[in-house]
Structures are given as structure tokens and as C-alpha cells.
Amino acid sequence: MSDTSAAFVRTEQVPPSPPPTSATGPVKWAKDNLFSTPLYSLLTIAAFYFIYLILANTLPWIANGVWGTSSLAECREALNGVSGGCFSVLTERWNQLLFGFKYPADQYWRPALTFLLFFAAAAPVLFFKLPRQLLLFTALFPFIAFYLIWGGTILTPILALVGFVAGYFVYQRFVAGSFAAGFFGGIATAFVVWIIGGMLIPANANEGALLSTVPSRDLGGFMLNMMLGVTCVSLSVPLGIALALGRQSDMPLIKWICVVFIEFIRGVPLITLLFVASVMLAYFFPPGTTTDLFLRVVIMITMFSAAYIAEVIRGGLAALPRGQYEAADSLGLDYPQAMRLIILPQALKISIPGIVNVAVGLFKDTVLVSVISMFDLLGMIRGPILASTEWNGVYWELLGFASLLFFVVCYGISQYSQWLERQLATDHR
Amino acid sequence: MTTMTDPPQESFRLSMLLNDTRYRSYTFQFIALIVLIASAAFLMSNLFSNLAAAGLNISYQFLGTPAGYDINQTLIDYSSQSTNARAALVGILNTLLVAFLACVTATIFGVIAGVLRLSNNWLVSKLMSFYVEIFRNIPVLIWIIIIFTIMIAVLPGPRAFRGDEPAASMVFDAIAFTNRGVYIPAPVWGAGSLLVVATFLLSIVGVIAYRRYATKLLYDTGRLLPMGWPSLAILFVPTLLVYFIMGMPIGLDYPVLKGFNFSGGIKVGGPLIALWFALSIYTGAFIAENVRAGIQAISKGQSEAAGALGLRQGRIMNLVVLPQALRVIIPPLISQYLNITKNSSLAIAVGYADVTATLGGITLNQTGRAIECVLLLMLFYLTISLCISAVMNVYNNSVKLKER
Numbered sequence: 114m115s116d117t118s119a120a121f122v123r124t125e126q127v128p129p130s131p132p133p134t135s136a137t138g139p140v141k142w143a144k145d146n147l148f149s150t151p152l153y154s155l156l157t158i159a160a161f162y163f164i165y166l167i168l169a170n171t172l173p174w175i176a177n178g179v180w181g182t183s184s185l186a187e188c189r190e191a192l193n194g195v196s197g198g199c200f201s202v203l204t205e206r207w208n209q210l211l212f213g214f215k216y217p218a219d220q221y222w223r224p225a226l227t228f229l230l231f232f233a234a235a236a237p238v239l240f241f242k243l244p245r246q247l248l249l250f251t252a253l254f255p256f257i258a259f260y261l262i263w264g265g266t267i268l269t270p271i272l273a274l275v276g277f278v279a280g281y282f283v284y285q286r287f288v289a290g291s292f293a294a295g296f297f298g299g300i301a302t303a304f305v306v307w308i309i310g311g312m313l314i315p316a317n318a319n320e321g322a323l324l325s326t327v328p329s330r331d332l333g334g335f336m337l338n339m340m341l342g343v344t345c346v347s348l349s350v351p352l353g354i355a356l357a358l359g360r361q362s363d364m365p366l367i368k369w370i371c372v373v374f375i376e377f378i379r380g381v382p383l384i385t386l387l388f389v390a391s392v393m394l395a396y397f398f399p400p401g402t403t404t405d406l407f408l409r410v411v412i413m414i415t416m417f418s419a420a421y422i423a424e425v426i427r428g429g430l431a432a433l434p435r436g437q438y439e440a441a442d443s444l445g446l447d448y449p450q451a452m453r454l455i456i457l458p459q460a461l462k463i464s465i466p467g468i469v470n471v472a473v474g475l476f477k478d479t480v481l482v483s484v485i486s487m488f489d490l491l492g493m494i495r496g497p498i499l500a501s502t503e504w505n506g507v508y509w510e511l512l513g514f515a516s517l518l519f520f521v522v523c524y525g526i527s528q529y530s531q532w533l534e535r536q537l538a539t540d541h542r
Numbered sequence: 543m544t545t546m547t548d549p550p551q552e553s554f555r556l557s558m559l560l561n562d563t564r565y566r567s568y569t570f571q572f573i574a575l576i577v578l579i580a581s582a583a584f585l586m587s588n589l590f591s592n593l594a595a596a597g598l599n600i601s602y603q604f605l606g607t608p609a610g611y612d613i614n615q616t617l618i619d620y621s622s623q624s625t626n627a628r629a630a631l632v633g634i635l636n637t638l639l640v641a642f643l644a645c646v647t648a649t650i651f652g653v654i655a656g657v658l659r660l661s662n663n664w665l666v667s668k669l670m671s672f673y674v675e676i677f678r679n680i681p682v683l684i685w686i687i688i689i690f691t692i693m694i695a696v697l698p699g700p701r702a703f704r705g706d707e708p709a710a711s712m713v714f715d716a717i718a719f720t721n722r723g724v725y726i727p728a729p730v731w732g733a734g735s736l737l738v739v740a741t742f743l744l745s746i747v748g749v750i751a752y753r754r755y756a757t758k759l760l761y762d763t764g765r766l767l768p769m770g771w772p773s774l775a776i777l778f779v780p781t782l783l784v785y786f787i788m789g790m791p792i793g794l795d796y797p798v799l800k801g802f803n804f805s806g807g808i809k810v811g812g813p814l815i816a817l818w819f820a821l822s823i824y825t826g827a828f829i830a831e832n833v834r835a836g837i838q839a840i841s842k843g844q845s846e847a848a849g850a851l852g853l854r855q856g857r858i859m860n861l862v863v864l865p866q867a868l869r870v871i872i873p874p875l876i877s878q879y880l881n882i883t884k885n886s887s888l889a890i891a892v893g894y895a896d897v898t899a900t901l902g903g904i905t906l907n908q909t910g911r912a913i914e915c916v917l918l919l920m921l922f923y924l925t926i927s928l929c930i931s932a933v934m935n936v937y938n939n940s941v942k943l944k945e946r
Contacts, residue, residue: 146663146665147663153662153666156663156665156666157666163669164669363567364567364570364571364574365571366571367570367571370574376928379927380926381923382884382887382898382923384887384888384890385898385919385920388902388916388919389916392912392916393912393913396589396592398588399588400588400592400595477679477680478681480681480683480684481683483683484683484888491681491683491684495687508695509691512684515684516680516684519679519680519684520679523680524675
């Protein structure tokens with residue numbers, strides 16, 4: 114038998130024909146992802162109708178929005194019966210929404226500048242690739258921010274800074290011998306500096322200061338939310354670490370103090386803690402002293418978020434393999450060294466997503482201060498703005514604006530957390 | 543031969559309190575104890591001197607005095623002459639009511655959204671992730687106020703239901719959505735209705751017994767009894783029979799418009815609806831994420847192995863995936879329930895009379911007993927959350943992987 118007996122042999126490849134239109138391009142995509150089964154087709158149509166309903170109602174409302182009028186009545190007139198939003202409330206009350214209604218208007222540049230500097234201070238903490246020297250500015254930022262927002266004599270923030278620097282030097286001097294000696298020595302030094310310095314600052318130093326004094330009760334608007342969120346989160350991380358370590362401790366007394374504190378705080382709603390701050394905490398300060406509401410609220414919110422952060426960090430500590438603790442012991446490290454050099458860097462890395470979750474939750478919870486009559490963003494909206502004769506009844510524009518602000522900040526933070534998690538993933542996948 | 547001697551007994555020296563790890567922990571705990579007692583004493587002495595300066599004392603007698611204010615939504619009898627303790631009890635029941643309702647609906651929203659987010663339908667899963675992101679990233683207080691505003695600003699007043707050509711009408715002639723609240727029909731319990739309810743309860747027991755029997759039969763003999771329609775039949779047929787034999791004892795009292803307002807039926811106040819709906823839809827977004835994570839935590843091999851054994855799709859879900867996913871889903875679910883209970887304290891922002899609004903709000907302001915009220919309030923929430931964590935621990939122990 115030879116090959117030549119075949120009647121026909123194809124010598125070249127048949128050119129591939131393009132797939133039918135139903136199996137390619139957008140048609141196939143829609144078929145696979147939107148209309149694969151009758152039930153899914155039904156769902157898709159329902160979803161499209163739902164989206165249409167929402168867009169049909171909101172888009173004209175936004176597009177017809179009025180931005181330039183000075184009261185609701187004028188705005189209604191300008192709209193002339195057409196559906197549209199009175200966004201002029203945002204432009205007219207912009208400063209009140211951001212800074213509250215009592216912050217002196219000619220001083221708005223101070224919180225605005227602080228807000229800009231905040232990004233410079235936060236950048237080296239958030240992005241590890243930036244040069245580490247920038248952290249020096251981050252360390253200075255709390256003092257600058259305090260001076261810019263509250264004003265008064267510059268001696269107060271300088272004294273606070275000097276106390277911290279002195280404490281740090283004492284800590285550096287003694288930490289080689291024993292961590293406890295360095296730590297407590299540093300704290301003691303800082304207090305000594307503050308007490309001596311406090312006596313040296315004259316009582317009338319605030320008069321005629323370069324920046325006029327702004328009392329805490331004049332703070333308000335979204336600025337108040339930002340200040341509470343940033344202050345309380347940054348204060349509660351170290352406190353949370355201490356509580357988590359205390360809860361893991363072998364010493365029963367320390368352990369039980371931490372357990373009771375954490376479980377108590379986590380068991381009650383934040384609003385009862387804010388009640389404590391507004392009506393009860395003042396009774397626990399020494400007689401004759403007055404502490405302003407802002408400080409009391411900061412104390413309670415910090416305790417609240419520290420308890421939650423402690424639980425997150427405890428999870429991180431528990432997730433570390435036992436071998437890490439044993440390796441630290443076998444190197445001859447004592448407890449503070451083992452924690453600082455081996456355990457905490459790894460445990461904190463595992464805990465970052467959880468800490469960010471707590472931070473987002475805490476930032477959202479700062480609107481609760483409006484319940485104890487502080488005029489934060491929501492307090493401003495529900496109080497002075499909606500109660501005013503010009504803007505009585507402008508609900509959706511204001512609530513939508515507040516929602517948008519919170520959404521942008523919280524969504525941004527959670528996206529950052531996911532990015533950071535990918536950056537820190539050192540396991541080999 | 544030399545004799546072994548004991549190592550010299552080291553006597554205790556004072557310096558060992560600092561340098562010997564065996565004793566150092568006692569030193570630290572002793573210092574901690576001193577600091578604890580000192581700070582407690584400091585705070586207490588401040589408290590008592592401040593109280594003395596203000597002419598106050600700690601006393602719980604205000605609980606027995608008449609409250610003097612009205613509560614518009616109560617589950618038990620209450621008037622302004624009732625005691626403050628009674629007002630607090632009304633508040634506690636209202637808290638539990640809204641927490642229970644919100645837990646049920648949040649679970650439903652969350653499970654639906656979590657499952658749909660995993661669906662192959664691109665549009666639906668995108669829509670669900672949109673829902674989750676929007677609701678998780680905006681404070682729940684803002685949601686409560688938005689929904690409350692919808693209730694009072696968008697829904698029609700009772701007046702709109704009047705006239706020959708009313709601007710608004712009742713849904714199914716039974717439910718009226720007004721800006722004063724939602725009016726729903728109330729059940730009227732006639733003679734013999736107890737028998738109907740008892741039959742229904744017995745039917746539930748019957749369904750459980752039937753299912754047990756069917757499972758046992760399946761394991762013993764391999765014979766599979768139908769589950770679906772017999773359960774439904776056992777559940778409803780006897781109850782309906784008794785209902786008609788007794789002459790339809792349970793009726794409905796429909797709300798009707800009389801004068802300026804609706805009367806009859808049950809009025810569910812606007813604040814309750816706003817709080818309930820906002821809490822459920824907000825927490826639903828969190829539960830959706832838990833559900834999604836739980837289902838994704840089950841490796842694909844599990845459902846493939848079940849498929850290889852010849853199980854149908856529904857049985858794979860019921861017998862293989864869900865039991866394992868629930869182990870992951872339920873602990874965070876229970877802590878979401880705890881969050882709902884704690885967030886229900888935001889009722890004070892919309893005027894729903896929960897325990898924070900009665901005990902921590904009006905009673906506190908009227909009697910000036912700040913410390914007592916806040917302490918009682920905290921005690922209540924602490925009890926609830928300790929109970930819920932106890933339930934969670936029992937559950938966690940019961941589903942723990944039994945490793946050998």
C-alpha cells in the first residue's frame with residue numbers, strides 16, 4: 114500500500130474561522146456573566162431596573178442643583194418646581210460644616226494649615242519607602258498642631274516637647290542597663306520637667322500671644338471629627354499594646370486588671386462612655402480643677418478604642434508560633450528585649466488589618482459626640498444649620514455631604530490597609 | 543567514695559526581689575497593687591469630696607419615685623405616674639425588642655447579600671459589593687438619621703389618606719405608612735384561640751419528630767422519605783383544621799382612619815422603624831462579609847469530593863459546605879448581634895425610648911442622679927454582652943475541631 118492511493122490529501126492547514134458572534138466579545142460576556150440561567154436573567158433585569166430607578170431619581174436632582182442662593186426659599190424659587198438639590202447650603206455654610214460655628218472666622222487658616230501638615234506628618238508612618246528622617250517631623254507634629262489649633266502662648270507646647278525630649282534622653286541613658294529603669298526614669302524626668310516648667314510659665318502668658326487662644330468648646334464641624342479620630346487612634350495604639358501584653362502576662366494580678374478593663378469597655382456601648390465623659394468624669398478629677406469636655410471625651414474614646422485594639426493585638430500575639438518566643442528566650446533576651454526586638458514587630462504586622470478596622474470604626478463613631486451636644490459635623494447639621502430659618506428642611510444635601518465625607522475617608526483607609534497588607538506579605542506564595 | 547551533698551541552700555536575700563525572675567514578678571504585682579489601690583483611693587476621695595461640695599450623695603431611692611414623663615412606645619403598662627424603675631424596665635424591653643428584630647432582619651439581609659456577592663452574575667455581585675462598601679463606610683448614626691428623615695419627611699401624614707381621592711392609600715387596605723409611624727393590623731384573640739396556638743406549637747414538635755424519624759430511617763435502612771411537603775403539611779393542616787372547627791377565633795383588627803389619625807391596629811412608631819431598619823441594613827453589610835468569608839474559607843476540594851460521592855448540589859451545600867462554613871460564620875455573627883444590641887443605644891438620637899433614652903436620658907436629666915443612672919446603664923449592657931459571650935463560648939466549644 115502506498116500513499117498515492119488516497120484520492121485527496123490536504124497539504125495545507127485550514128485557516129481558523131472566527132468564532133461565531135454569540136461566542137465572542139461582549140455578547141459572550143453578557144451571556145456568561147449576566148444571562149447564564151433563567152434565574153440569573155431575572156436577577157439581572159431586576160438589578161438593571163433598580164439601578165435605573167436610583168439614577169433616574171438622583172441624577173436630575175444633582176444636575177439641576179442650585180449652588181449660589183442664600184436660603185431655602187430663594188433656592189426653591191430658583192428651581193421653580195423642578196426637582197433639584199439646594200447645594201447652596203454647602204457653599205454658604207461651608208466654613209461652619211468644616212470648623213464649627215464658634216471658631217473665629219479670621220483664624221480658619223490655622224486648622225486648614227494643620228490639616229495640610231497632617232498629611233506631611235502621616236506620610237512617613239503610612240509609607241515605609243519614604244526617608245526615615247521625615248519621622249522627625251511626625252514627632253514634632255502633635256506640638257505644632259496643638260499650638261496652631263488652640264493658640265495661646267508658644268511656651269506650653271515647647272515645654273511639653275522639652276519634657277518628652279528630656280524623658281527620651283534619660284531613657285536612652287538607662288535602657289542598656291534595664292528597660293524598667295530607663296522607662297520609669299524617662300517618665301519621671303518628663304514629669305519633673307513639666308512640673309518645674311509649669312511653675313515657670315507666667316499665669317498671664319496667654320495674653321497678647323502671637324496666636325489668639327481658642328477654647329476647646331469653640332471647636333466643631335468635621336475638624337472635630339478628624340481631631341478626635343486622629344488623637345484617639347494614635348493614643349490608643351500604645352495603650353492597646355500595653356493592655357494586650359498585660360493580658361498575656363504570667364502575673365495574675367496584672368492579667369486580671371487588664372482582662373477586667375478590656376471586657377468591661379467592650380461590653381458597654383460607646384455612648385454610655387460618652388455619658389460618663391459628659392456627666393460623670395468631672396466628679397473624679399481633684400476638686401476645684403476644671404477639665405474641658407474635649408479632654409474628657411478624648412480620655413473615654415481612647416480607653417474605648419484601646420480595649421478593641423488590645424484584642425486585635427492579642428490575636429496577633431497568639432498567632433505567632435511558640436518557637437518565636439522560645440528562640441528569643443534561648444538567645445538570652447530578657448522580656449522587654451524579646452518583646453521589642455522579636456515578638457512585637459511580627460505580631461503588630463499581623464495585626465495591622467485589624468487595627469485599621471478598629472481605626473475606621475472609631476472614626477465613624479466620632480459622630481456620636483453629637484449626642485452629648487458637641488457640635489461635630491453631624492451636630493452642626495442637626496443643630497445650628499437645620500434649625501436656622503434659612504435652611505430649615507434641607508435634609509438630603511447635608512446628610513449626603515456628611516455621608517460622602519465619611520465614605521471617602523473610611524473607604525480610603527480600608528483601601529490603604531489592603532495595599533499595606535500586600536506590601537507586608539513576606540510569605541512565599 | 544565521696545558522698546553527694548545537696549547544693550548549698552541559697553538563702554533569700556532582699557536583692558533577689560529585683561534580680562531573680564522567680565521573685566521579681568511578686569515585686570511587680572505588689573507595685574501594681576499599690577498603684578491600683580492608690581489610684582482607686584484618689585478617685586474615690588475626689589468623687590466624695592466633689593459630691594459633698596455639690597451637696598449630693600449616692601442613693602438609688604429615685605428608682606422608686608414617680609417618673610413623671612410619658613413614653614409613647616411601651617410593651618408593658620406604663621403611665622407618667624409609674625416609677626423610674628418601671629420606666630427603665632420599659633426601656634430595657636424596648637432595647638431588647640429592637641435588638642431582636644434587627645438581629646433577625648440583619649441576618650436575612652446579610653446572608654442574601656453575602657451569597658449574592660459570590661454569585662456568577664457580574665452585575666448582581668458588583669451591586670452587592672457596592673451595598674457592602676457604602677453601608678460599612680458611613681457611620682450608623684447617619685444611617686439612622688437618614689432613614690428617620692425619610693420616615694418623617696417623605697411618608698404622607700394621616701390627612702393624606704382622607705377624602706374621596708386620597709393622595710395616599712393603605713397597602714392591601716391593612717397597612718398604613720404614615721409619618722407618625724406604620725399602622726398594622728392587630729390580632730384579636732377570641733374564645734378557643736388558645737387551642738389553635740397549642741395545635742400550632744404541637745405541629746412544630748411534630749415536624750421535628752418527623753424529620754428525626756426520617757433521618758434515622760435513612761441511616762438505618764437507606765430508605766429516603768420525602769422531607770419538604772410532609773413537613774409543610776404537618777405544620778399547617780392540623781392548625782388550619784382546628785382554626786376552622788373552632789369557628790375562626792383569631793381575627794384581625796384593621797387600622798382605620800378616624801378624625802385626624804388612625805385608630806385600631808398596632809402602631810409601630812417611626813423611631814422604632816428607623817432604628818430597626820438602619821441597624822439591620824448597616825449590620826447586614828458586615829454580616830454579608832462574614833458569610834462570604836465563611837463560604838470562601840471552605841476549600842473547593844470539599845464540594846468536589848462531595849460531588850465525586852454522587853451528592854446532588856443541594857445536599858452538597860446542606861451536608862458538606864454549610865456545616866463547615868457555619869463554624870467560621872457563627873462566632874463573628876454573634877459578635878455582630880452584640881454590636882446591634884450596643885448600637886441600639888443610638889435610639890436616643892431619634893427619640894426611641896430604649897433604656898439609654900429613658901434611664902440614661904430623661905430620668906438622668908430629671909433626677910440629676912448622673913452617677914447612679916450611668917452605672918445602672920452600664921451594668922445592663924455589660925450583663926447582656928456577658929450573656930452573649932457566654933453563649934458564644936458554649937457554641938465555640940461544641941463545634942471545636944476534635945483533634946487527637
